[in-house]
Amino acid sequence: MQHHAADRTRTFTRRALVVGAAQVGLFGLLAGRLWQLQVDDASRYALLAEENRVNQRLIVPPRGRIFDREGRVLARNVPSYRLRIVRENTPDLAKTLLDLARLIPLDQAQIDEILKTARAQRAFVPVLVREGLSWDEVTTVAVHSPHLPGVVLDSTLLREYPHADVLAHVLGYVGPVSPEEQAEDPDPLMRLPEFRIGKNGIEKAHDHLLRGRAGRSRIEVNAIGREIRELDRDDGISGADLQLSLDAELQLFCYERLSSELSASAVVVDVDTGAVLALASVPSYDPAAFTGRLSHQQWKEWRDNPRTPLVNKSIRGQYPPGSTFKMMVALAALEAGLVTPSYDVFCGGSVSLGNAKFHCWKSHGRVALHEAIAQSCDVYFYDLARRVGVDGIAAMARRFGLGAPLGLDLPGEQPGLVPTSQWKRETLGEPWQKGETLVIGIGQGYMLATPLQLAIMTARLCNGGRAVTPWFYRDPAAEPPAVGSVGVSQASLDHVLKGMSMVVNSQRGTAYRQRLTLEGVQMAGKSGTSQVRRITRAERAANLHKRKDRPWEHRHHALFVAFAPTDHPRYAVSVIVEHGQSGSGAAAPIVRDIMTRVLEIGPGVATVAASL
Amino acid sequence: MASRVRIRPQELRFAEKLASLHWPFVALLLLIGCVGYLVLYSAGGGNHQPWAWRHGARLAFGLVVMLTVALIDIRFWYRWAYVLYGGAFAMLVGVEILGEINKGAQRWVDLGFVQIQPSELMKIGLVLCLARYFHSAYLDEVKRPLYLLPPLAMIGLPALLVLKQPDLGTSIMLLAVGGSLLFLAGVRLWKFGLAIAAVAAALPVAWSGLHDYQRQRVLTFLDPETDPLGAGYHIIQSKIALGSGGFWGKGYLMGSQAQLSFLPEKQTDFAFTMLAEETGFVGALIVLLLYLAVVGLSLAVALRATHQFGRLLAMGIGINFFLYVLINVAMVTGLIPVVGVPLPLISYGGTAMLTTLVGFGFLLSVDVHHTTNIPRFPTDL
Incomplete structure (x- = not known):
């Protein structure tokens, strides 16, 4: 019996030491792997981590203005005030919207629509409440803003044509980028939802001059895209102003x-x-x-009119x-x-x-x-x-x-x-x-x-x-063509x-x-x-x-x-x-x-x- | 060490037992548990909520349970070893049946106040069971092939049940722990060779038996870049976080990848990644050395025990713990596929913490009672 037990103990001890050695060896392997990742390849992973962390956000440059030969403005950018609300910053979204409705026109259907949109996206993404607010509305909301948590007022630039229909065929208009336009133009601006591209007329013909160069803002984001802070910023170059031969x-x-x-x-x-x-x-x-929302009825009326208001007869007739x-x-x-x-x-x-x-x-x-x-x-x-x-x-x-x-x-x-x-x-x-x-x-x-x-x-x-x-x-600046x-x-x-x-x-x-x-x-x-x-x-x-x-x-x-x-x-x-x-x-x-x-x-x- | 040598070890009094406890070992576990607290504090974005404080509470509770288990006579555990194994096995079958009823994967038994994962209990149950089986076996008997059938069933049946859950990681751990104990008990080496050959032959069969998500894990492990936003995302992000930590780390609470949530499950399976990002290679290596110290002390406890039950039990617990660390760290460093094994005492999770500490309770009990004479059969007691 004693002999057997001693045999068993010896075998156990020998094999336990083998196991122990294997464990040390495998820990050594893990340490080696860590060395490889954290020391040998550290700089490569640091770069990847930076790419992870930093989102480049493009800043849309102001579009160039258009003038006539005497310097009269034909197309310009005017600030448009919009009201947005951030769900996570307001304790009760529905109540805040009802409060807003007492200050600016906002009916129940719109409120329901906003609530639906807000629920469908992440809590920190702002939801558009209304665009094109009048100055009176802006000041009213601003005054009450302490009681309107989560409400954000900001302005965007809208394209305005002071001569409206008189120059519509010449100037054209701007609109959101279509998938086809996006496919054929590598400009990163094309991917921005708020970017507007020339759709017709001078706006289209000289779009690249009017467009300018995108600015960049580097923003630290987390994995779900929440912005943590701005790291640095480059405002880009505004679009060039054009002076036309037109009077x-x-x-x-x-x-x-x-x-x-x-x-x-x-x-x-x-x-x-x-x-x-x-x-x-x-x-x-x-x-x-075309800058705002074109009703289907209006579009149909213009399209089917036998006098073709949408066609520039001077060059297309x-x-x-x-x-x-x-x-x-x-x-x-x-x-x-x-x-x-x-x-x-x-x-x-x-x-x-x-x-x-x-x-x-x-x-x-x-x-x-x-x-x-x-x-x-x-x-x-x-x-x-x-x-x-x-x-x-x-x-x-x-x-x-x-x-x-x-x-x-x-x-x-x-x-x-x-x-x-x-x-x-x-x-x-x-x-x-x-x-x-x-x-x-x-x-x-x-x-x-x-x-x-x-x-x-x-x-x-x-x-x-x-x-x-x-x-x-x-x-x-260029020599006129021969x-x-x-x-x-x-x-x-x-x-x-x-x-x-x-x-x-x-x-x-x-x-x-x-x-x-x-x-x-x-x-x-x-x-x-x-x-x-x-x-x-x-x-x-x-x-x-x-x-x-x-x-x-x-x-x-x-x-x-x-x-x-x-x-x-x-x-x-x-x-x-x-x-x-x-x-x-x-x-x-x-x-x-x-x-x-x-x-x-x-x-x-x-x-x-x-x-x- | 002199104080830990006793003349009549069979009849220790409570105070003696308390004094003879392996306190350095307890302190080491407490230290690792505190590292876990710090990691989870950071995972919570520099906050005790939602993970760190519960981790601390569980650690305290677990240590008490561990000490309780440690102070109970080793012969008691020897007597109840098969019952404990049987209980864990019954629960495994139970969740399997529940899973059938609920038409889905079921890994948990809800006891009302706590959810228990039977597969975790089985890791300890298996060690206890095999230790007891081989305690009563002589080396000649171990060398007889027929004699190996019961332990193979003890290992194989729960491993199959766990694999069916499906939990590949735990299944592999059961096989590895079981295999190690067979090896330590003195099973002939050629039999292992035969088993390895058999496993190699069975691999294609096993592959076809794997769930799609498990196959996907293996495939994306082999080439994570093929699916950077899908299944490969975890591995890629983990490697980025680890690698960008560099030698000295980004600083505690400053790990951008983890703090900005690029790192998934940073409080559970990827806790080590977060730690390594913030404390660098140095911090990661220190933690690895702490773990290695636990494994080394376990080996020492096993070698010191005078009874086969205690030796195998201590080794089994130590190997089980070692496998947790090995699989988890190998997984987060991209050496093996993502199998979902937590980092013991650091990852957030109740069952894992409790079973780890209960396991060490047995190990400490072996140490306290290392000279206790355990007869071959419980009836002899």
């Missing part, structure tokens, strides 16, 4: 003048620089609606230019050497080609180039068009900026359309018809142009053939300009009644009336196409382009009145008034004088 006074005039019509557009450009002085489109919309296109046809014929200015054609009110009959708006008798432009004789231009051919006309039109976007710094510019025989083959799969060339000769058919393109075309005609392009904002030439002889231009002058200033001109009444200043221009739908033979026989009681949307578009002064052209204007029936009747008076106003204001005169 707010002129813009306002244009907009109000156009408002006599149901749907119209006007563009005023500086012929020397291409600077856009005014770009108006009626009807318009209030951009504030594409219309057959009608007779305003005749200058292109004349130049194409002159430059090709096919005709001379004294070449004349007999207009008997219509001309036949095959089975088709092409009408003029009246019988002009024998007319040469100047008179043909002045009186807008269709038969004359049918003849020139037939001689030049569609492709020759198209080439000339393109040199004057038609048929392609002009690169204005405004999103959504449409290209218009300058048809060629090749275009028709490729697009419609049909050969070009001779009769179609005749229709192109009077700016109808497939031809389409935007009011902006017509204004630039006019500018290039009267500025000596310099191929200016339109713009609203150019970096004042301006090419349209490559047309001054002699040809002069003949066309003479015709345009006669349109307004000769008694037989279509817009003689709209000549300027200013002392010593004359305007030159060209009317256009473009068919919206084909006039049937029966209608023509019954003279229905000239009646005023036709449905609005069946009436002709009225166009007029002009420049002034004739001796030293400075401004070009184009106006289109949708379904305005007659270019000289509906559009020309508006052009005359706008031209009178622009000459009175004289935007850019000083700068041009300085550069001369």
Whole structure:
């Protein structure tokens, strides 16, 4: 027995020491592991811990303001006061909200909504109670704040457009970032829910300048994101202020003048620089609606309105230019050497080609180039068009900026359309018809142009053939881009300009009644009336196409382009009145008034004088 | 030491027992318990609430229970060893049945005033049971394979029940403690080799038997970065907190990861991480050395005992304690998967604290009665 017990004790002792040694060894392993983590890799983990602990919060920089050429503010930021409440800082959220409701308008439904939102998020996250408080409400709440635990008053910046609808199409508006916009722009600001991005107009075109650079605030947070304290802060860089070429006074005039019509557009450009002085489109919309919450009903109304208030017709409206296109046809014929200015054609009110009959708006008798432009004789231009051919006309039109976007710094510019025989083959799969060339000769058919393109075309005609392009904002420090030439002889231009002058200033001109009444200043221009739908033979026989009681949307578009002064052209204007029936009747008076106003204001005169 | 040598150890009086208690050991446990208090004070954000004060109260209560257990005659515990094991086993079966009824994992028995985790009791019950079994066995008998069947069942059945709960960590601890005791009792080494081979062969089977969350734990352990916000979060955050503590630590109450709640369960399973973040490698090493001292003293107590029951009991308790520390620290340092084993005497938790101290009560009882003669069979008493 004793022997057995001794054996057992020996075995136990031996094995217990083995276990003890193993325990020491394993503790050694743990100590080694701790050494590895806490000494060898300490700096790496310290970095990771810092990343854990510190949240970078971006600070939205104030958006740049927008001014007109005279320094009048077009877009600015105004503080908006908002009221928020932090659940964990108020002993009874519902009671505090009821107390608030006695100070500011807040109904039970809103209170219920706030309570629901508050319960759904962490207790330290503020819940929005109301935005856009008036100053009176702010002071009332502030005075009572000792009795309103958890209530936080602060201000955010809202975008404000003092000219509202007058400049809505030019300035656009700002709005929350969409997922697509976020995907294509790596700017960290894009991820901030309160950040607003330019959605349209100048706000969109120059968003990167206006936006500025995000500031940063490093905040210590805990694992669930509660902010413990701010570690440091960098305020970022405010967005740049922009000064546009636009003249707010002129813009306002244009907009109000156009408002006599149901749907119209006007563009005023500086012929020397291409600077856009005014770009108006009626009807318009209030951009504030997009800053706040846009009701679905309002949106539907704007979207479905046949006069398209949301569309900037000056750059997005594409219309057959009608007779305003005749200058292109004349130049194409002159430059090709096919005709001379004294070449004349007999207009008997219509001309036949095959089975088709092409009408003029009246019988002009024998007319040469100047008179043909002045009186807008269709038969004359049918003849020139037939001689030049569609492709020759198209080439000339393109040199004057038609048929392609002009690169204005405004999103959504449409290209218009300058048809060629090749275009028709490729697009419609049909050969070009001779009769179609005749229709192109009077700016109808497939031809389409935007009011902006017509204004630039006019500018290039009267500025000596310099191929200016339109713009609203150019970096004042940068060299202005080189301006090419349209490559047309001054002699040809002069003949066309003479015709345009006669349109307004000769008694037989279509817009003689709209000549300027200013002392010593004359305007030159060209009317256009473009068919919206084909006039049937029966209608023509019954003279229905000239009646005023036709449905609005069946009436002709009225166009007029002009420049002034004739001796030293400075401004070009184009106006289109949708379904305005007659270019000289509906559009020309508006052009005359706008031209009178622009000459009175004289935007850019000083700068041009300085550069001369 | 002279005062601790007695002439007639069989009939000790109360005062003698009190005097012969291993007071340095008690002081060491109290010290670790106080470290736990400080850690939980920090975990509470520099506050006695909600953990530290309760930890302190439990520590005080546990020490009293421990001393009570220590002063009871070792032969009493020898006689009741199987009953205690049987009681713990019955409770394990009980929670299993309750779990079946409640259609969910059940680990607790609610006795009204306290919740008891039978798997924790089983750790002590198993040690008592195996110590008693092998006390009455001679070395030749231990070497007989058939003789090993009852102890294997004693280990295997509760381990299976606990695994089914499912509590992988405790199950592994039961197997490890049981295996260690078999080794200490003198089971031939080749049999362990055979068992290890069998386990290796059974691993694929066991893998298929694991719960999804347990498999996920193993998988994310192998590559925590694959799931940084999910199951791997705990390991990654624990390593960040530990590593960023550096050599000297961030300072008491200044551990940013723990104080800012990046560290999960900082008051329970990850208490060591918090300690190591705030006190650095130095503090962590000191605490490890305190634990090692407990393990070493346990070994000394075991070697000093003159009866096999006491030797195995003391070693079993010491190994159990050692395994707690080993598994917990290995887990929070990312050496093994997250298995949910607390750090004894430091982590917040009632059952673990109580069972640890009750276990040491037995160990101290072994020490007090280290020369007591325990007959092979209780009827001989």
